Amino acid sequence: MKIIVPMAGMGKRMRPHTLTVPKPLIPIAGKPIVQRLVEDIAKVCGEPVDEVAFIIGRFGAEVEKSLIAIAESVGAKGTIVYQDEPLGTAHAILCAKDSLSGPLVVAFADTLFKADFILDSSAAGTIWVQRVDDPKPFGVVKLDASGQITDFVEKPQEFVSDLAIIGIYYFQDGAYLRDELQFLLDHDIKDKGEYQLTNALENMKNKGTTFVPGRVTEWLDCGNKDATVFTNQRYLEYLQERGEELVAKSAKITNSVLIPPVYIGENAIITDSVVGPHVSLGSQSNVRSSVVSNSIVQQSATVLHANVANSMIGNHATVTGTPDDLSLGDYNTLRV
Structure with a gap:
């Protein structure tokens, strides 16, 4: 085949x-x-x-x-x-x-x-x-x-x-x-x-x-x-139904709440935040003092003091203190 x-x-x-x-x-x-x-x-x-x-x-x-x-x-x-x-x-x-x-x-x-x-x-x-x-x-x-x-x-x-x-x-x-x-x-x-x-x-x-x-x-x-954010939502639910482990053991989660289903990549850092439901957080990403739901945050991205929903945030991008519903490409910085 x-x-x-x-x-x-x-x-x-x-x-x-x-x-x-x-x-x-x-x-x-x-x-x-x-x-x-x-x-x-x-x-x-x-x-x-x-x-x-x-x-x-x-x-x-x-x-x-x-x-x-x-x-x-x-x-x-x-x-x-x-x-x-x-x-x-x-x-x-x-x-x-x-x-x-x-x-x-x-x-x-x-x-x-x-x-x-x-x-x-x-x-x-x-x-x-x-x-x-x-x-x-x-x-x-x-x-x-x-x-x-x-x-x-x-x-x-x-x-x-x-x-x-x-x-x-x-x-x-x-x-x-x-x-x-x-x-x-x-x-x-x-x-x-x-x-x-x-x-x-x-x-x-x-x-x-x-x-x-x-x-x-x-x-x-x-x-x-x-459509991609919605697909991420449904696929996370599908993986959860299959019983797959979605949170990397190397992730560092401090004083935070994860609302499943969520995917948390290797060496991601979550501090003083609420993440989920329906969030995919890439490896080496950093979320601090934020609320993130129904979103795709890619590798090495940073979310600080922000409320993010229905969003896609690219690799190495930085979001600080911004409202929800974003589509932010790789290596971009957005501060409000």
């Missing part, structure tokens, strides 16, 4: 946090989004993962080293390939064409999920979906009476279905997928100006491939600051 992870986007909706690191490396409950994603997929695959191919922009050697380590953490080989132009989802996946063979999962790195199933590898193709209130921003599927997928529609402006594709796909034959993606590029077949995976899926279906919908217990989006 292989996992293909397209993640070359600039993450503009997550700025300023994506000015210094790619969006998939922003932490959720102490681990990068993409690491959570790869680990969760590996758990549902039901068989060993041989390779994880990351399709990225030119993010630099340190990012690439981190991604290789994520692949190795699930017992797989890590492969780095580049998408230098944003030409659509089909083009992004095809950038990893040397890895498109055998059974594989394609998972776009801005989504997480909660699931309680093992992947059925006997299916020709599985497309994970979730019912949504507004399907216009998503690719959607239509089903027949037997529950098989009959149509793939990219970002419908008129209602055709409310089953949104969440960005995770299983293909029994990766080489077949590769050939269908290549067909789109060779014949310049675009939808809304880009090469879309949904067009390849439609072609495969028309040739007789049976696609079935996969359902997850919960779909968690990491598309913008508020």
